[in-house]
Amino acid sequence: MAAGPSPKRFDRQVRFAPLGAAGQEKLESSRVLLVGCGALGGVLAQSLTRAGVGQLVLVDRDVVELTNLPRQVLFDEQHAAAGTPKALAARETLSRIGGPTAIESHAAHLDAGNLEQLAGPADLILDGTDNLETRYLLNDYAILRGIPWVYAGVVGGAGLVLPVRPGEGACLRCIFPDPPPPGSLPTCDSAGVILPAVGLVASMAAGLGLHLLVEPESVQAALIELDAWSGVVRRLPAPRDSDCPACAQGKLSFWHDGAGRKAEVLCGRNTVQIPPSQRSPDLALVADRLEGVATKILRAEVLVRFEVDGLTVTLFRDGRALVEGTEELERARSAYDRYVGN
Numbered sequence: 001m002a003a004g005p006s007p008k009r010f011d012r013q014v015r016f017a018p019l020g021a022a023g024q025e026k027l028e029s030s031r032v033l034l035v036g037c038g039a040l041g042g043v044l045a046q047s048l049t050r051a052g053v054g055q056l057v058l059v060d061r062d063v064v065e066l067t068n069l070p071r072q073v074l075f076d077e078q079h080a081a082a083g084t085p086k087a088l089a090a091r092e093t094l095s096r097i098g099g100p101t102a103i104e105s106h107a108a109h110l111d112a113g114n115l116e117q118l119a120g121p122a123d124l125i126l127d128g129t130d131n132l133e134t135r136y137l138l139n140d141y142a143i144l145r146g147i148p149w150v151y152a153g154v155v156g157g158a159g160l161v162l163p164v165r166p167g168e169g170a171c172l173r174c175i176f177p178d179p180p181p182p183g184s185l186p187t188c189d190s191a192g193v194i195l196p197a198v199g200l201v202a203s204m205a206a207g208l209g210l211h212l213l214v215e216p217e218s219v220q221a222a223l224i225e226l227d228a229w230s231g232v233v234r235r236l237p238a239p240r241d242s243d244c245p246a247c248a249q250g251k252l253s254f255w256h257d258g259a260g261r262k263a264e265v266l267c268g269r270n271t272v273q274i275p276p277s278q279r280s281p282d283l284a285l286v287a288d289r290l291e292g293v294a295t296k297i298l299r300a301e302v303l304v305r306f307e308v309d310g311l312t313v314t315l316f317r318d319g320r321a322l323v324e325g326t327e328e329l330e331r332a333r334s335a336y337d338r339y340v341g342n
């Protein structure tokens, strides 16, 4: 690995005046934690690797599937056929780009128990997840440690981006004080998603991420809505909320409480139990969203049961769920997040 900026390789981006040679040097000495390297995360990872950030830490708990290929740019049919963990497949593809970036990859579910260790001395955190609970955890942690981060979300043809500088402008909870109940928002697995929307949202997040690494004080707080289907882009001011539970009151509950809320394998039952969520799901709405996606949907007063991807999921009113057909925590969590949402 060469010391200092690599002048020839990065000539065109160094010519971009707001970045310049000094900015390139900052990029090459930066450490970035990227959580999730599927759709948004793939574009983010590629953007940061090609830009030459010094260290890129990838965390993803899923394996590559055929249905990922229309929008997850780091993966191919061989990865899908082999069921390669996304974090490892991403590293393989990114390594072929070369350049100064040291890529660390972790096939793991990120939670309050491993976040600090994985983040290390991160200069920036990027959101490539499809998981609200993880985003609220990242927001808490970013505030706790004063690390800038970029929220990004996409469903269907559109998405949202929010750059967060702790203490300056809005954090995630200034805008969305609490996560919605599980199952109340559409997910990519129920409502679909198209690559142009992923690319648009992730590219905006990557641009703001590079900007945060190079010159954070000039990044303006705003919630940016981007629609790749209608062509509509809106930028909403995002002032800090003086009553925000996280950045104003310092109640970092997703960080402090998170470690105790772990999924667990129920011994001898080939079943994983997902713990209750902080807010109760609307079971009827969850069942409605699953029509045409899951099979054998059973609606009862206290639960919804359905079959999907070879698993039987039973969701209770408090958000607790039993996922039968696996003893892999990450596969069970992933099914919960994809088909129930969180």
Ligand SMILES: [Zn+2]
Pocket (backbone or CB within 6 Å): 170, 171, 172, 173, 174, 175, 241, 244, 245, 246, 247, 248
């Ligand atoms: Zn806040």
